[in-house]
Amino acid sequence: MTEASVLIWDEQELMRVGLRMVVDSQADLTVVGEAGDGEAGLTQALTLRPDLVLMDVRLPRLDGISAIAQLHAVLPGTRVLVITACDRDEYAYAALRAGASGFVVKDVPAAEMLVAIRGVLRGDAMIAPSVTRRLIDRYVTGAVAPLTDARLDVLTDREREVLGLIARGLNNVEIAEKLFLGETTVKTHVARILTKLHIRDRVEAVVLAYESGLVRPGG
Known part of the structure; x- marks a missing residue:
């Protein structure tokens, strides 16, 4: 081990x-x-x-x-x-x-x-x-205006969907079940999202998803 x-x-x-x-x-x-x-x-x-x-x-x-x-x-x-x-x-x-x-x-x-x-x-x-x-x-709802830059434009519709679910706190297994995908497929989507957005991990992905307006609290 x-x-x-x-x-x-x-x-x-x-x-x-x-x-x-x-x-x-x-x-x-x-x-x-x-x-x-x-x-x-x-x-x-x-x-x-x-x-x-x-x-x-x-x-x-x-x-x-x-x-x-x-x-x-x-x-x-x-x-x-x-x-x-x-x-x-x-x-x-x-x-x-x-x-x-x-x-x-x-x-x-x-x-x-x-x-x-x-x-x-x-x-x-x-x-x-x-x-x-x-x-x-405090830092997202009403405090940070949604970004209008093109950072998320590099993502496919499916990758945006996966990013949104990451921001909602779902793990790979839960995302796979919700989207009727295999867990390996979800892992691939997550890896591509991090690579395309030049971010380090899921923490940065969550922050970006909320700040960009892709996901909103309670939405």
């Missing part, structure tokens, strides 16, 4: 110990390092090149948002799951914009934490339900 390597960034030692225990309890996950601030975390990441970074957004020496952006610039293949006690909308949106693949709060049960970790490693968008609706309402 191939193990995914995990690096933990959190100012609180107790939180780092807890996350290490959760991660190392799984046969397919292993913690390769810890850091108590953003600068130390970046230094370790460049050396260890982990598959995943679990981090708080509030870090000393280098704030989490800046650290995410710098990490994404030098190690685009390393995914980031933000795990924080501060679920303010501004932090969540900024983290996702900077390159994070997920955003969850620290008080989630260990089982849900592992679901989020594995989801991010698969390339899924893992955002705490308590944050998702507020993000959409």
Whole structure:
């Protein structure tokens, strides 16, 4: 079994110990390092090149948002799951914009934490339900005018349909069932969407779908 390597960034030692225990309890996950601030975390990441970074957004020496952006610039293949006690909308949106693949709060049960970790490693968008609706309402509904650029013009009608369902939170199996397609076909559509739109993962796809007006909350 191939193990995914995990690096933990959190100012609180107790939180780092807890996350290490959760991660190392799984046969397919292993913690390769810890850091108590953003600068130390970046230094370790460049050396260890982990598959995943679990981090708080509030870090000393280098704030989490800046650290995410710098990490994404030098190690685009390393995914980031933000795990924080501060679920303010501004932090969540900024983290996702900077390159994070997920955003969850620290008080989630260990089982849900592992679901989020594995989801991010698969390339899924893992955002705490308590944050998702507020993000959409505050930063998309009425706050961001639908874009009129031609970014979505490169997609076929079917690819637009798949993108819309991704933005609604459906996974590949659910999309396949809804559109009466094979799961492999859906995976192919998703890959083409990401390639054509020059985006990294499903998180960016969701943001783009809402900002472009392809999907609207409640629509």
